[in-house]
Amino acid sequence: MIGPGTVDQARRYAQRFRLPFSVAADPDRSVYRRFGLNRALLRLIQRSGVFLLDGTGTIRFAHAATNPEVSLPIQQVLENLRRLAETERP
């Protein structure tokens, strides 16, 4: 998980939601931009996105959203993750 803020904010976020993984901080949003997640609507809204990568680092699924209501298409992500796990199985 990556958030557009400071390491302190990332730490508080991870603690608050008791996340079992680390949260990376991208204060200048340079990694967001490298993944095509620029700000939208007069640059007021930071776009969110989810990407699934296989073991070689290749992008197998990508979804970007401006509307926070649809920021994470969970069913779609799970389906693609399941498919990815099957093809990655040795």
Added chain:
Amino acid sequence: MSSETVELGMPAPDFTLESSAGHPVSLSDYRGRPVVLYFIREFT
């Protein structure tokens, strides 16, 4: 400000960022396993 695009079937660009774990994390640390990369809209 330029915005690059990433596409399906292309390698994800590597990056290194400070993390809540107290040390930097790189995407390349996760080579060999599937990765879910979730960029959230804001820390709230």
